[in-house]
Amino acid sequence: MERIIEEIREDLARRIAVAADRLAALTLAEDPAYAALLGRAELRERIHHNLRQAVEGLVRSSRGLPVELADARATGTLRAEQGLPLTSLLRTYRRSGRLLWQTLTEAVAAHDRAALPGMVPGATALWDVLDQMTDAVAEAYRHTEATRTDRDRERRAALLDALLDGAGAAGGPTASEAAVQLGLPDRGRFAVVVLGQGPAACGPGPATASAAGTGAAPADGPRVLWRVRADGEAGVVELGPHPLESVRELLAPLGVRAGVGPVVAAPAELARSYRLAALALRTVPVAAAPRTALLDERLPAALVAAQAELADRLRRVVLGPVLALPAEDRRVLLTTLGTWLGCQGSTAYAAQRLYCHRNTVSNRLRRLEQLTGRSLSDPAHVVELALAHTAVLQRAAGERGPGRPEPS
Template sequence: MGGRRPRTGHDWKLLAESCAALLERLPELVDEHVGQLTEYSPVYGQVLPYDQQWREAETAMRIGIEAISAPRDSPRRDLEHAEEAGRRRAHQGLPLELLVHAYRAAGYLVWDALMESAAGREPERLAVLMRCATMVWSAVDAQAATASESYLATERELRRRTDEQLQALLDALLEGQETPGLAARAAAGLDLPEHGPYAVVVLRTERHDGRDGCVRPVLGAGLRFIWRMRADCEIAVVALDAGQGLDEVARLLDGRRSGPGGISPVVSGLGELGRARRWAELALRTCPPDATGVVRLDRRMPTALVVSQPELAGRLVSDVFGALLELEPGDRAVLIETLDMWLACEGSAGRAAGRLYCHRNTVFNRLRRLEQLTSRSLARPRDLIEMTLALDAYRLAGAPTTTGPGR
């Protein structure tokens, strides 16, 4: 035990006699102790049936009383029992504050009983107990501290196991597994409705920050995000409320990321998260290498069709831009950028000229040259579609599209 020991053999003998007499009254003390705990908080009785609570309290108090008068080099049975009690209470879900209170309450009860046994008897016995007070309360403190440390360690382990279980459930959903009951178990574990509007977000990350595998629930703008960290990306399941849409998701994420991200269309339940993840990944693939924004798949469908067929996309670039690709890099970049800006300005040469810092006629001349090189007309819808898709494929291949203002 911690604390000071009695200084004489006679003191030790009197203390041992007092503890032995106390053990004879143990059932009475346990009755009082259990009654006090139940009066202090009904949770004690809710966690354990009365008979089990009484037996465990009797064992703990007996070991504690025996430890007070045990020889100096005796094994610390009281601390071994406190360590086990801390683990047990953590598994049972008893709040830590109530565990510590139980040790303190038992300590007060034992000390009062020891003092009562010396009252009216020889003053020497009372003096011995007073000299032992520090030792007795140090033992109670050590027991409470050991139980608390064991409780917290067990709680951390339980939390880790729970997190691993949630990770496995969430990963199974995101992989599209169709195990019976999977969505229901995940809904219960993640505290989410099994059916309802959901979306998945995939964000590209450039480095692994050590958070791989953690499940992080985050609230924002009335939305609930359940994040999974991976080595090369972050994936979020987004629970949407009625009336909420993907615009809120995009606004919340856009501008807060250094890299690009993709958002899936809305799906109707946890069982469809696998499909939503694939859609979000496809949306992310529509972002050029230097992109920083978060994009929605439902607004990038043509580009998504291009990236979902990389072999055909490469063939499209060759067929449409073949002659263009043979130009000098600077010349080619000017024409590509002009087409890109003209499309961004919805076919307005004047607006494109203002953003390109050139004359309106310069834009027309570049577009005419582009038509000659591609053998296509921007006035024909089918040709325009081909050139637009070829431009998307070209950009997504990592080719530069800008040369900067002031050419």
């Protein structure tokens, strides 16, 4: 094969130049990605160079030498950085291989048709060279693309952190700069959602979901940009015209506990929404069924959660005598109080929910009034009891921790 190539080298070089021009024209006509990236002269020169490299690879292979693949790797790296699809790059390489074989056989036939049968073993050698070049270009492309993806992911994470934390690192982007780079408008309707950890969050997270993970806006819902952080997963929500309630609908299929902060009008205010979203999440017990808590619907519970020291004081001052009772008595009175509060102060409805007589509920509530010195007919006392009851529940949830059952 080496001898034949040396004999036809000049004619082969001319034919390769013509073939490169033809393939460049065909590629630009059929592949918009290439047409947007390269001009005909540049692409022709690149194809011409690759064809010559393949011929030299064939010669080296016939001598028992390794094929030079540095240029193929450099091409894969360059095209990945430029954003050319890998399918386009590999298609051109494969076409180049077929075209080279056709050009080579035509040149041999023009020189000595009787030498054509001797080309058959060379076909296997040529395709081996072409496979090595194609593998090298693909491997370099994928490596570069993976590196670029990691770099983009880290950059995107830093931008989201600038929005969620409010004060970026020295030299880092401001919230306004981060918003621009993430494609968020200067003014609009935004909120933050924080996902809870624990047994409820056992399915695939939103960062793996197609629309949410890419930050794309679903056709019928708000756009969410997700960020996985050391303390959990958070999402910046661009609501647009959608109501805040739509976030609850968006999260429902995920089966997770979540807290949602209030709506803000500018990206620079997202840090506040993030802090309040985390506070809203703290109002949802770990052992509870998956639930999305909107802060504005959970303000009393959030108030208790925000002031741990005062909440503990409130719990002990208001419900201390009840908490001092034996475990079963304590559980019965606290459960009755919570049920009565959940039934908007209706003793009859509370009795139905507790599967007991109305008089039983009344007796329990009367005993609770005697122990606490608070009257359930006094609105101010009811507020105290409700907040203290919330403090008891939140403390119990904190003591149990994720995955531990609620005491009976």
